[in-house]
Amino acid sequence: xxxxxxxxxxxxxxxxxxxxxxxxxxxxxxxxxxxxxxxxxxxxxxxxxxxxxxxxxxxxxxxxxxxxxxxxxxxxxxxxxxxxxxxxxxxxxxxxxxxxxxxxxxxxxxxxxxxxxxxxxxxxxxxxxxxxxxxxxxxxxxxxxxxxxxxxxxxxxxxxxxxxxxxxxxxxxxxxxxxxxxxxxxxxxxxxxxxxxxxxxxxxxxxxxxxxxxxxxxxxxxxxxxxxxxxxxxxxxxxxxxxxxxxxxxxxxxxxxxxxxxxxxxxxxxxxxxxxxxxxxxxxxxxxxxxxxxxxxxxxxxxxxxxxxxxxxxxxxxxxxxxxxxxxxxxxxxxxxxxxxxxxxxxxxxxxxxxxxxxxxxxxxxxxxxxxxxxxxxxxxxxxxxxxxxxxxxxxxxxxxxxxxxxxxxxxxxxxxxxxxxxxxxxxxxxxxxxxxxxxxxxxxxxxxxxxxxxxxxxxxxxxxxxxxxxxxxxxxxxxxxxxxxxxxxxxxxxxxxxxxxxxxxxxxxxxxxxxxxxxxxxxxxxxxxxxxxxxxxxxxxxxxxxxxxxxxxxxxxxxxxxxxxxxxxxxxxxxxxxxxxxxxxxxxxxxxxxxxxxxxxxxxxxxxxxxxxxxxxxxxxxxxxxxxxxxxxxxxxxxxxxxxxxxxxxxxxxxxxxxxxxxxxxxxxxxxxxxxxxxxxxxxxxxxxxxxxxxxxxxxxxxxxxxxxxxxxxxxxxxxxxxxxxxxxxxxxxxxxxxxxxxxxxxxxxxxx
Amino acid sequence: xxxxxxxxxxxxxxxxxxxxxxxxxxxxxxxxxxxxxxxxxxxxxxxxxxxxxxxxxxxxxxxxxxxxxxxxxxxxxxxxxxxxxxxxxxxxxxxxxxxxxxxxxxxxxxxxxxxxxxxxxxxxxxxxxxxxxxxxxxxxxxxxxxxxxxxxxxxxxxxxxxxxxxxxxxxxxxxxxxx
Numbered sequence: 051x052x053x054x055x056x057x058x059x060x061x062x063x064x065x066x067x068x069x070x071x072x073x074x075x076x077x078x079x080x081x082x083x084x085x086x087x088x089x090x091x092x093x094x095x096x097x098x099x100x101x102x103x104x105x106x107x108x109x110x111x112x113x114x115x116x117x118x119x120x121x122x123x124x125x126x127x128x129x130x131x132x133x134x135x136x137x138x139x140x141x142x143x144x145x146x147x148x149x150x151x152x153x154x155x156x157x158x159x160x161x162x163x164x165x166x167x168x169x170x171x172x173x174x175x176x177x178x179x180x181x182x183x184x185x186x187x188x189x190x191x192x193x194x195x196x197x198x199x200x201x202x203x204x205x206x207x208x209x210x211x212x213x214x215x216x217x218x219x220x221x222x223x224x225x226x227x228x229x230x231x232x233x234x235x236x237x238x239x240x241x242x243x244x245x246x247x248x249x250x251x252x253x254x255x256x257x258x259x260x261x262x263x264x265x266x267x268x269x270x271x272x273x274x275x276x277x278x279x280x281x282x283x284x285x286x287x288x289x290x291x292x293x294x295x296x297x298x299x300x301x302x303x304x305x306x307x308x309x310x311x312x313x314x315x316x317x318x319x320x321x322x323x324x325x326x327x328x329x330x331x332x333x334x335x336x337x338x339x340x341x342x343x344x345x346x347x348x349x350x351x352x353x354x355x356x357x358x359x360x361x362x363x364x365x366x367x368x369x370x371x372x373x374x375x376x377x378x379x380x381x382x383x384x385x386x387x388x389x390x391x392x393x394x395x396x397x398x399x400x401x402x403x404x405x406x407x408x409x410x411x412x413x414x415x416x417x418x419x420x421x422x423x424x425x426x427x428x429x430x431x432x433x434x435x436x437x438x439x440x441x442x443x444x445x446x447x448x449x450x451x452x453x454x455x456x457x458x459x460x461x462x463x464x465x466x467x468x469x470x471x472x473x474x475x476x477x478x479x480x481x482x483x484x485x486x487x488x489x490x491x492x493x494x495x496x497x498x499x500x501x502x503x504x505x506x507x508x509x510x511x512x513x514x515x516x517x518x519x520x521x522x523x524x525x526x527x528x529x530x531x532x533x534x535x536x537x538x539x540x541x542x543x544x545x546x547x548x549x550x551x552x553x554x555x556x557x558x559x560x561x562x563x564x565x566x567x568x569x570x571x572x573x574x575x576x577x578x579x580x581x582x583x584x585x586x587x588x589x590x591x592x593x594x595x596x597x598x599x600x601x602x603x604x605x606x607x608x609x610x611x612x613x614x615x616x617x618x619x620x621x622x623x624x625x626x627x628x629x630x631x632x633x634x635x636x637x638x639x640x641x642x643x644x645x646x647x648x649x650x651x652x653x654x655x656x657x658x659x660x661x662x663x664x665x666x667x668x669x670x671x672x673x674x675x676x677x678x679x680x681x682x683x684x685x686x687x688x689x690x691x692x693x694x695x696x697x698x699x700x701x702x703x704x705x706x707x708x709x710x711x712x713x714x715x716x717x718x719x720x721x722x723x724x725x726x727x728x729x730x731x732x733x734x735x736x737x738x739x740x741x742x743x744x745x746x747x748x749x750x751x752x753x754x755x756x757x758x759x760x761x762x763x764x765x766x767x768x769x770x771x772x773x774x775x776x777x778x779x780x781x782x783x784x785x786x787x788x789x790x791x792x793x794x795x796x797x798x799x800x801x802x803x804x
Numbered sequence: 805x806x807x808x809x810x811x812x813x814x815x816x817x818x819x820x821x822x823x824x825x826x827x828x829x830x831x832x833x834x835x836x837x838x839x840x841x842x843x844x845x846x847x848x849x850x851x852x853x854x855x856x857x858x859x860x861x862x863x864x865x866x867x868x869x870x871x872x873x874x875x876x877x878x879x880x881x882x883x884x885x886x887x888x889x890x891x892x893x894x895x896x897x898x899x900x901x902x903x904x905x906x907x908x909x910x911x912x913x914x915x916x917x918x919x920x921x922x923x924x925x926x927x928x929x930x931x932x933x934x935x936x937x938x939x940x941x942x943x944x945x946x947x948x949x950x951x952x953x954x955x956x957x958x959x960x961x962x963x964x965x966x967x968x969x970x971x972x973x974x975x976x977x978x979x980x981x982x983x
Contacts (some may be wrong), residue, residue: 101806137858141858144879145860145862146882151886156858156884165853167851167853168854173855173857174855174856174858541890569885
């Protein structure tokens, strides 16, 4: 089939070249339709009660995700002039684009008197206040979140700016943030006042910008690094350039196709182009190596192209199929985001394979028509590859086959056990660099003022009346349950509003009257739109998904204890709770999918080579690098994040690539009836080791380009993948020869059953 | 919320605002130049019986070419609340009288006002009374333009029908933000 492909390229060079050019234009057009998504909510969009509860809560109540937190800091706010500036910001912020509401210490009011008159705690003329410290004490004691708005040392104060519900999309929010930034800058200029903006709204912007920046920058730097290393290894500009053509076209094809297919770029799919570059470059380099070998042995360009496709094509195809299989296993995930990642991965790997198998021969065929290039290729073909010699590892493996094989199995078992113990971890904040100002501000707000994440408890109202005694009593029991587990965290609910509104009256009427006067945004912080439920919000720190899930489990027990679980209280929700539960499950799904892919790859290899022993032999060197990295995740305490789970899946594809090329060569060159012939194994390694070392160098260095990523999870993904690449190389050079030697000793000259 | 009700009065202020952007002589003949965005800062009461608070109002003003009709849309806010207001004015060029209708969030009925311009001052008053938190009120608005006509002050006073008590509910300085 691959020889047929080679001959077709030779016979129809013009038509195929024209088709490739037209497709290139098509793909360039598709790149204009690339969509960016931060995955904050879409990551967890699935058909589960967990997500439906969250969506219902989002629709019925005012979501905290739409709050922009603007924190002002000063040596002390016991300064009329500084306070006046913050008040002006709080007022001006209300007029910024897409803003529905703002809430600050200036919004806090005295309880209503008998005529339902309330007054702001901070009066119009601040200089009228005889003792600001006393007012600050009243602010911090205010039941409606006063302590969350002013720090204990009076040096920090928070203004919460809430976006209109339908304007929380990225671009409108970007405009609002820019306006708030301008207002704050103008008001803090030439004063002791400082400000910072944070919350999920700006953090989402950072993630989106990071993904976009990465898409442009990382792919460019990946190409540049790949080119540089190709130059060093191949020692020829023209050959290096010809080798890079297919990966470049593959990258363009994947970006363009994802654009046309509407597959969004997010913190997961952003890794797909990197994977395409990695696999396409590896395959391309293997094909270049084979082409040069054929040319060096006297073959003409056309013969060399056909023999290259015949020799290398199957290994490239099998690598792509096993990687596509690894992606396909992710389709069992309930998450729309993971499934879209899977589809993007399948599309990308298969597309990249097709591009490499067609474009690489096409590029070298075209080059052969140029006498200058032809001379350069011929000259380059005689130069040895300038790479470290890794054959000593193969010789070691062959010399101590039993020891190394047994050792590898033991290490694998321990590594798998450690891998299994790694805790799933997720926080949306992991996508933001620790040095980013929005994250620094968030940490400052959390340490000085209030945790920003919430766990929301929706309590059904009695007879659709939030103020009925039964409704408030249920709410009170929920509050008791929450306090029993989380005694020191701030909470806000309708109980606080009622306490405030009834400070001067025992009747409920004032509370109802005052509540009816609140803005819809403020009402939505207490009561559902349809009055079917009230909400208690517990403000907690986001300390990772597993910690959140453990907390939710404890809360569920506490709610059972006070008798308000089940039909009276919906399971705790909010972004933190929903994403915590979903991410833990999804990361476990990723692992299960990965295990399925690993096993399926063994079967695929056995079927492809028509040799069961090949399938079994290939498993250990394929799994070992992944298991070792998995074990490190547990040892380091980092746990299993989305980025690491994805890195392992992708790295598996790369690890398979190395093994496939060895097995493919072995299958093609081993004497009949002796699939594990030692002399053939040695010859295969002698031929392949420089290419394997070169590709690992190129890919490893290329993927380290992710260290420039603005998104830390992408950088983390890069370092993990580079480590897997290195371990995969060691595994294929040391462990695989040992296992092959053991197989030779066990099976001898016998061929394994087909 | 009371403030939203009070926006009726603020709306009246916006009417005055629209008259204030130019020199008095110009304003008497042409409203078209008043188109733009206006911002007012000063004191506002949530409702007549509450204490004064710091407040801000912003309006977008549009005028017809003939200078006889003026419409505006905007919001007023204090630190707790904000509300939307919308007003249309019609001027009789022959006798200089002004007739306005105004609507605000939470107020079901439109309020009618009448007034006139006298040099740099404008006075408007509600036709009849309007209901605010269960009490009947009438309102009077006084506007004084600056010499430059890029700013004006506005005072708004309501009078409670049952007690006859007058209360200042709005005191603001308005500046043109964008043309």
